[in-house]
Amino acid sequence: MKKLSNFIVVCTCGLTLFMVLLIYLIVSVGYENVVGQRAEKHAKNISDMTFNSLYQIMRKGWSQKDVAEFLDGNRKLFSGTNVNIVIFQSESLAARYGRAYDVSPDQHVKDVFKNGITASIRTGPVIRHIYPLVATSECLGCHANSRSGEVLGVIDSRINIAEELKETRSKIIMFLALIALIPLSAAFFLARRFSNRMSSSLADLHGRIEGVNKVSDLKSLEIQDLELGFSEFTSMFDEMKKVIGKLRDVAIDKDVLEFEVKLLERFIITSEIVRDWKAHVCHILIEINSIIETYFFFSLFMVDEESYDLEVFWRNTPSDQTKAFFETVIREKLSQSPRFGHVANVNIIHNVALPLATLPPLNVADIELQTKSLFLEAPRIGGIVGIGVISELGQHSARALVIESILATLLNVVGSVKAIYRYTKELEFYSTRDPLTNLCNQRVMWEMLNVEIERAARHDYCFALLHLDVDNFKIINDSYGHVFGDKILQGVSEIVKSALRRGDIPARYGGDEFSVILPETDGQQAYLVAQRIVDDLKEISFTPLDGGALKVSVSIGVSQFPTHARTSKELFMMADNMRQKAKYAGKNQVAIPSDDDLAEVYRMIGEKNIMIMKAIEEKVIEPYFQPIVNVATGLVDAHEVLMRINLPDGKVMCAEEFVDIAESMGVISKMDYILMEKAFRKASASAYRGLLFINISPKALILSEFIPTVRRLTREYGINPSNIVFEITERETVKNMALLERFVLDLKLENYKFAIDDFGAGFSSYQYLKRFPVDFLKVEGDFVRGMTNVGGVDMAIVKSIATLAHGLGIQTVGEYVENQDILKAVGEVGLTYAQGYHVGLPSAELIIDELPDGSGSGVKKV
Template sequence: MKKLSSFIVICTFGLTVFMVLLIYLIVSLGYENVVVHQAEKNAKTMADVTYNALYQVMRKGWSRQDVAGFLDGSRKILRDTRINVVIYQSESLATRYGRLYDMPPDTHVRTVFENGMISTVRNGGIIRHIYPLIASSECLACHTGTRSGEVLGVIDSRIDIGAELKETREKLMVFLAVLALIPLLASLFLARYFSRRVARGISDLHARIEGVNRLSDLTQLCTVDMQFGFNEFKAMFDEMNKVISRLRTFAIDKDVLEFEVKLLERFIITSEVVKDWKAHVNNILVEINSIMETYFFFSLFMIDEESYDLEVFWRNTPAEQTKLHFEGIIRQKLAGNQRLAHLPAVNIIHNVALPLSALPLLKAEDIELQTKSLFLESPHIGGIVGIGVVSDLGDKSARSLVIESILATLLNVVGSVKAVYRYTKELEFYATRDPLTNLFNQRVFWEMLNNEVDRAARHEYKFALLYLDIDNFKAVNDTYGHAFGDSILQHVSEIMKTSLRQGDMAAHYGSDEFAIILPESDEKQAYLVASRIIQGLQDGVVTAPDGVVLRITVSIGISMLPAHAKTAKELFMMADNMRSKAKYSGKNQVVCPSEEDLTEVYRMIGEKNILIMESIEEKLIVPYFQPILNMTSGRVEAHEVLMRINLPGGVMRAEEFVGIAESMGVISRMDHILMEKVFSKVSSDGYDGLLFINISPKALILNEFIPNVRKLTKEYGIDPAKVVFEITERETVKNMTLLERFVMDLKLENYKFAIDDFGAGFSSYQYLKRFPVDFLKVDGEFVRGMAGTGSLDTAIVKSIATLAHGLGIMTVGEYVENEEVLRAVGEVGLSYAQGYHIGLPSPELVVQ
């Protein structure tokens, strides 16, 4: 920014220079025009005089010598002047009488010889008047052979004005330069004078502005009459006073703004809300008290149409009298609210943030005067209907306005805290539970079974596993529909719950199958529990939609650890075999393994061990491909690779041998054979879609896994970006660091990574935080549950889809077994769909 004094000086200097140049230009050009005009007149006069003198000489009959003498005399007279006269002869006269001058004629002279016309020209600083000597009848007497009108000569009269013009310009420039000093000196004086006058006023104004620290100080600034010495500046200051006066009507003190900011900073929702929403709100109250003294605040929640809770959060323990005062006042406020006046009885719940100290005794009038409240027309997030704050602000009306302004924010924060807490607890519950029966799901069952096996080994006790399924369930389901089938499952689960001991763990394993872990139990106790379940089902009846009374029965298999198995998988396999034996023996009964059963099962396991080794040696492992549908394009754009063993009597599914292969330590060799056959098939068929390949957790500890995969993809020309490796949470969550390194190595090679059965375990979200995930395969139990009235499953799947979309992750819905589920998958926004409705696993790829 320029100073005002500098601006005046610069402007004056520029204007002076401009005027000097303008005056110089005008005067110089004017003077030059006058001089040139006068020189032209003088040159013409000189030419006329020379012509007349020469004419008189010629009339007297002078000889050539006489004429030459006359001309020499004329030149001597003009020698010291700026005038010069040159006479040129025509070629005919020069030939006849000889040349008077040796100077040859230039272009201008030759032109006059040719046209016989007078010419005035300017060559630089020389003015020339060129006059033709034309032969008249008198001339013909002496100049024989000449005709009348012929140009006999030319008089070139010249006047040099260059030196005069140069001298005049120099004198003019010196004069104007001296003259320009006057306005420049005057501008310096005026600038200094003006600057000092204004600076005094500005300095005074600056000092007064520096003294403005709060809104009330603006009044002092407005009433001051500043003296700038100029009316224009006074008018500007008067306008500034008007702006300040208007500003005071809506401005807020800085300390009030800081007060509001500090309050809002206390409203941040942290992860602590997941633990206990009331504790979090108590912390907010304590934080607010670091800014202002707040005795308590309250929030009103709608629980249902007929039930309301009023949560009161006290800073310290209140006296009973204070509680009674508050409850009376709040009931009056509710009665005075048009919408809330007809509420049913409100349940008032008191919470204390700092219970070790007592709250000052508050009178009813104090509470009423210091209460700021806000009630809504309808419940907002978390069911919150209203909120109020009771604080001691004294006479600070501005802060009181701040409290009123943030009530809506506080209401949303408290409502959100409660909603987040409730939703998190529901999500945590249904991530581990089957939403239909509220029993543990299959994922949690395996975690509990493995934990129980470890604990039993450490403490050297035995426990039992019951595995059961409902007899003839498929027939009932097909006859009366899935809704009635779901009610049967719920009925069985309720009978199971009433039959179990405290500490027993029941799970809905899948479809019509249930599993029960009985810690620290022997075979007799397990048999008693199983018998109670069968008896409970016999005592109860279920009425079908058509009125038919059904008696539900189950077949139960029992296995004991360590008597019947050493590992969780062996224990489960034994119970499953006993369940099958109960089915084949007539159903509705309990079967425990005999010595013959144990021998048979171990024989089967031994046979499978041999079969697995033969499948590796003879490469009997074959890939099956299940198509995956892109929900946007409606095309099959991916396949999941499933492992099978090709036997003479049929194909063995993965669930029949994978557990045994893992315990044998050969699963990685089987994975290698499978991938080699998959890549060979893909290469020969020209398939360019995505390939989802399940990898065993054993691959995490094999350093050669990724080099082998890299070698195979290079050998068969497979794009790594088309290969998606799936890992499930249950088997890898304990090796998170190892898994993290493994996934990073995969991504460096440009392979993609998917989490299988996402949502089945609460810690699935750890994957999203730590790994660069490309796909989430939503647990099929949730996807399948979206059919019919599965509103909870739909909400869970939709939340997963929304989360994945926000993170740029694609989603796959598993267990899509009918058109209804497929439609639900599209409605919640999943990217892909997979299941029997899309296509059964096949040895052939679907190439589109």
Template sequence: MINNIKTTFRLKNFILLLIICVSLLTYFVTIFLFYYIQQKNIKQIAIKEYERCVKNINTLESEFFKNRNLSTNHIKQVEKALGLKFTPSELKQQELMSEDGVYRFSLEKRYDKSCLSCHISKKEDDLAGSFLVTIDFKDVISSSKKLTLLFFILLSPIPIFGAIFLASIVSKRIENIKTQILKEIDNINNVKDLTRVEEIKKNTIFKELDDIFDGLNRFLKKTRETAVDRDILEFEIKILEKFLITSEVIRDWRNYVLSLIVDMNKIIEVQLAFSLFRVNENDFCLEFFWTKPPSEELKEYVEKLIEIRCKNFYSQYCHFKAISIHHSVAPSDRCEIFHPSILHFETKSLILDEPKIGGIVGVGINTKDAEDKVKSLVIEGILTTLLNVIGSVKAIARYNKELEYYSTRDNITNLFNQRIFWELLNYEVARGRRHNYKFAVVIIDLDNFKFLNDNFGHDIGDSFLSGVAEVIKKNVRLGDIVARYSGDEFTIIMPETDSNEAYNISKRILEKIENFTLNHKDKQINITASAGYAIFPDHGDDAKELFAFADTMLFKSKTEGKNKVLKPSDEDIYRVNKLISEKSFQITRAIDENRIIPFFQPIIDLKTGSIDFYEVLCRIDMGDKIISAYEFIEIAEKTGNIIKIDYIMMENAFNILKNHPGKTLFINLSPKSLIITEFIPKVIDTTKRYGINPENIVFELTERDTVRNLSILEKFVANLRSEGYKFAIDDFGSGFSSYDYIKR
């Protein structure tokens, strides 16, 4: 408000200056016009004088030109008679000139036919002579200037004093309004004082200023209607601060709401608050929050009242089937005693389509408080906060539940997904070792599923996958674990199962799949499947080996006609072991011959399109071909060669990076590197030898493998980060503990 007053004061000075400037400008323009008109009149006089001279000279023409022997005295007499001075001139035309108040013009005389009789040597229209006539107006102009100056001096105070007088009138009116505004402001100490603020009186003689004050009066009126006390405003701010949804609020949201209700009582007396939210499709939970312990009669009365109101509201959206009631009471020394009739309920509702969550929140307050407009606004804000907090908690809880489910499940078949399959398979391997028992891993692959998908569409394909999943679940034993591994592949973990039992169960499942049909446009669609299995520990002693063996047997079933499952033979076991042995030898040889090659996959900045980052991918040059990491990484880890591969790849990658300063490399690390004590010194030494800035090196750690060893991982990361290296999480989100993992 002070700034507005300063602006008004500057406006007064501006008006004064503006009026003076306008007055002086008008005054100077008037003087200029006066002087200009005088000069114009002088010129008109000169022109008239010119015309008179021409007339008189024409009268004397014959005497002046025909009589060559005209005496000098006679010419002077003519000059005196005319008041002019004749001077011969060579000017070719008549013109009027002005210089320093002296006007000059010339007159010419040419020979005509009557003159040729005497002037034989001349021709018609030849120049016979000319006169230069001079008229002196210096005295007249000097008198005019003096008159103008006198006029300027005498009249100049008039516009200045007039401007000052007019500005003082306007300034006085503005000053009176300013004084009135300051006085009213000084009298305002709380919200109630706003009701005593008088309207600003107008009558500034300027309509625009009157319009401004009209707007200011309307502003004061609205301020009186909407102003809130400082305590209420501070409470509203605290409510906004409490709207922060944290994990603690989600875990203990009831106590959070209770504390909010207790804080509300510092401003408005709130007897209770309640919320009703949908739990399932037609199930609801009614929560009551009491500031003081209620009596049983009061509980029963309020429960019935709120339940009836909520049922009426929800009946338009869904079937109100069941309701559970829960009471939360804030700590208090005495029981709440009041009559329910004094309660006034204010409510607010929320209906969400996705996730399907709907709710009502309300507060029970004193009827008198409900009639207060300001307090009604506060209650509206409180209800909005309660609705947002409770609704957000419910929505987050629902999303967390779905996230937890779909992080472990396939969304088409509702079977376990590939990630959970590997976790359960590793768990089963460990359990089999501890208890020394056999179990089976079965892989089932649908035959020619791509043909079905391409010809009938993906919707039919998804329906078929769901149907096949149900067939498999119905034909396995209780305790067997079924998962969808990939597109048309399913896996089964069969605890405590030998080869014969795995074969019989797999064969039965394939027969049921063959008999399964799906109706589509009056057509019956069916399909066959092939299977392969492996037995622990006969065909492998870890999860990777078991799966690889089962996959090999599946491939054999496919090549021998499909729609079958084959029992593994000794020859199959020998062939798989031989393949593993050959790959192990090739990897060892590639390490000895330094044939570990880094490939650089560019990472593009989507904003600028620039490439400043590269992910380093490990490859092995086998001579006739380059093989990718997935072909050797498992065998390298099992044989202990993975650390050597990491060292060699890092050396070769840094050797290339030193020629490209400023680029950043993302390097994948094996989890086994975390437990090697000399790994960190080796990394630091290699970086220094090649002159690489540690900030240009980002190590990628796979969540799936390292999350099991968080304490080791934390120490490993802390040591390298202290040297300037950076870290990234590879396959982030593949584990349900992702957010806790990145936080640590």
């Protein structure tokens, strides 16, 4: 920061130097012109004197000796001076008498010989006067060969004024230097005096300002005026006093501000609310008590129009009398409110944060006087309609205002905590259940199947798996509509459940397919259960909207562990093949594998094993790109990279036909690397700048070579890591979640993004959401596809997921968007992106729009 005294000295020095230079320049140039003009006159006079002397010698009749003596005398006369005279002869005289000076004429002399005109020339410090000797009639007596008016010679008088100018300039500089000392000395003296005066005044002002730490201290600045020494600064200080007066009127005490900040810092919503919202609210109460002693706070929730829940959170265990006093006060307060006066049923629930300690006794007066409350006309998020806090504020009126001001914030926090907890619990339920039939969903079926295989192998017993579907369901659905189709699925699920024992596990696999796990059941017993389902369905009929009765049948396949298969994938494949066999045999029946069936299935598995290894060796794995559209803009901002295998006959095999086998072989990671390399190569070649979603098994993420391979591929093809989104799938179970978390965080630090695939369909989804820095949630497609169904369960689930994601700042993708109605519903619930056959089919090429400048934007409106 500059000092004013230094600034004055520097400015004065600069101005003085500038003036000295300016004066020196003016005086020097002026003097040089005067000396030059004087030298010109002197040179002319010398030329005239030389000519007159020479002319007199010529008139009396001169000889060569006379001329030589004259010239020699002329040299001696100006020897040691700054004057030099040279007499040049014409060519004719020089040839006749010889040259008087051994000097060749320059161009100026030649010009005077030629035109006979006197010339005055200045070349630097040298002043020249060139005088022509013109022949007259009198001269022709001696110079018979000349003619009148001819230039017989030239007198070149030269005066060098360099020494004179140098001496004069030195004197001027010395004089100006002495003159400059006067303003510089004055500036230094004034700056010193000004600095001392300002320093003492500002030190006094600084001391007073340092004493101001809260609003009341501002008064000390008004005790007396400060003498700053200058009217301008005094006026400035007067204005400062006015500002201080205004600050005193509007400022908030620093302690109160810190108090409010500390309170608000405690209102942080964490992932712990997923476990127990009440425990989280108790934690908030404990945190508030670290700032100010707070006995309890309560929150009022609307259950329905005539019923409310009032949750009371006590810091410590209250006495029964204190509870009774509180209930009396709160019921009276509610009865006096026009909003709650008609409410007959208020269920008061008491919760204690620290039950081992006892709360000090409170009477009715304490509760009435120290309670700050806020009630709303309409319920907010979580159904909350009111909140109240009782704390020991004493005489702190400002803090009481703070408590009142944060009630709205506390109300929103508590309401949000309960809402998130409720939404999460609903999501957890529906993540394991099919919303239409309330059976386990496909993801849970696979988890339970793996668990049952481990248990059966450990305890050495067999169990069976049934897989069935409704015969001709597509025709029924198309003929009678989705509502009637849903009714059939619900009816079939009830028949299936009624045929099972306690402990059997029925599940809706998807569409019209169902699976049933029968623990400790052999093949023959499983066949009987399946036949019972077939027979029970024959006994009932379904009534469409147009009347009549419709019979429904199912085809069921049976497989047994460990007789038919030893892995979950193979066991399911066997049951599914038997289901298809039952269909081909005429439907409405049960099929259990024979020895020939087992041989055929294992032959197919072996052929696929060979095909997969050959595909890896020949690198015929190809990426297909399915567009993902931004619901708000209609632009394709992203693509999901899907794996395909090019077969020798020109056909393309989809991933679902070989992924399970590739995973069981342990080669899926190699296929992923080939897929990524080809996808990145295409993206680079087409200058694609959108997002690429890539399905990765969690087990692939924790391989030591995964991160180096991804780094190498992105660098090699110039792909921005922030454009790569790894979809974490649940194809395989990862036991070491901490290791997976470390690998995910390492990739996240390099700007790669992550998405949870099929969110809402399994337990692991929530573990991933809690532990990993997720950027996208891809909502389970069955929920999205069912959003337009009657009943609204799927719609409620997707809304809950959208609300949860929005609260966590995560973008969402709705899968299985198969028509315009679903796309519209996706936009209405607030999902960010949509993906499905209605948006676009998988293609071997990326969708890239062209900008006017010809560069690929990476997006296209669809």
